[in-house]
Amino acid sequence: MQIYAGKSAGCAPEVNQGQRVVRDMTDGLEGHTVTTDNFFTSYALAEELLKKKIALVGTIRRNKPELPPRLLQTRARAPRSSEFAFRKTTTAVSYVPKRGKNLLLLSTKHCEPAVSGEEHQKPVMIMDYNRCKGAVDNLDKVVGAYSCKRGTRRWPMALFYNLIDVSAFNAFVLWVAVEPSWNQEKTFKRRLFLEELGRMLVYPQMERRERLPHTPAAAAMVQSQRRAENSEASGSAEASGAAHDQRRRGCSFCTNKKRKISTTCSKCGIYICKEHALQFCSSCK
Structure with missing residues (x-):
């Protein structure tokens, strides 16, 4: 069983609050794997979950003090190269897909420096992460292309904006499933759908002003x-x-x-x- 944790989980934009959300989600579970993004992942959380016999695999931010400095250095490294760091129960990896970009992951599930034999030479940790969390990351990417978000310091408003974006994308998926012939020849159907959805939501309010x-x-x-x-x-x-x-x-x-x-x-x-x-x-x- 895989448990996913992402920014759409509905928590305040604070790392401590995010970690509390993961603890609450895994309360009472045992023998599972939690997949998180860099908003939640930390060494302290990984050790705490491991005490409950729950493994963690997730991306981690480069400003975490538990990361060794060697994993953060990418200037002299070749593309598609990997650097591993090990502790007794935890493994960290730094993967450079192309020059100037660094992917950092932390895992308590993997204990060997296994790398894929394919051309991209990705570590097995990253492939497992993509297999479990790739759909959530793809949703964040798609929602970021067309978003109603505005700059705000109030996290309830940020959560509300995210709910609107995700709901609009879900509505688009359902509409295309019901009406597959709708604008079938066009490659920007989602943009057209959002424009029409916005008009249907706004025009009745405009008429009542x-x-x-x-x-x-x-x-x-x-x-x-x-x-x-x-x-x-x-x-x-x-x-x-x-x-x-x-x-x-x-x-x-x-x-x-x-x-x-x-x-x-x-x-x-x-x-x-x-x-x-x-x-x-x-x-x-």
């Missing part, structure tokens, strides 16, 4: 949406056979007659603005 936004761009967007809504309402009234004048006039219920509108009541034909109009379904009608 009583006042225009202060910024010119936002105000122009709201006005454009209201004009589109009025034109759709006028078209539906024509289709139903309601007789009305296409000229713009003042609302019959407003005291300010300077505001001109073109929408009319589908039953009596009088001019009526959005504030004095009511919405109901066909059964109530």
Whole structure:
């Protein structure tokens, strides 16, 4: 059994808090392997889990004091080379996939400097990590391409942004599974889906606004949406056979007659603005 821990687990952006989350997730377990990213991994956590007979495999940040300095040096090392460091119960590896890049992993599951025989010559530790945690890392990469995140120092807001991003990606996966022919010829389907999803979430709120936004761009967007809504309402009234004048006039219920509108009541034909109009379904009608 593999247990995954990543930044999407919903914890505050503090290393101590993250380690407490891992301890709570593994409480009562025994004989399993925990796979974590560098947000959680530390030597102290690995030793604590090992006392509960739980192995840990995870990437580790280079600023951890338990890492030997030799693993941090990459200037004179060749690409696809690996450096190992061993303690009695823990193994650390430094892998250089290309010049200037260094991947650091910590493991209490591996005790030998095993390296893959393939061309990339990755250590077995990294291959096990990718096999268990690769999907989570890929989700972080995909979500980072199109994200609603904004800079904030409040971790509940950061968590909320992450929930929105992950939920939007899950919705895209479900939509493509249900409608596989939707924009099948295009390679940027996810971007189109997010644009349409944003419009469906925002436009109803824009239509219900009583006042225009202060910024010119936002105000122009709201006005454009209201004009589109009025034109759709006028078209539906024509289709139903309601007789009305296409000229713009003042609302019959407003005291300010300077505001001109073109929408009319589908039953009596009088001019009526959005504030004095009511919405109901066909059964109530």
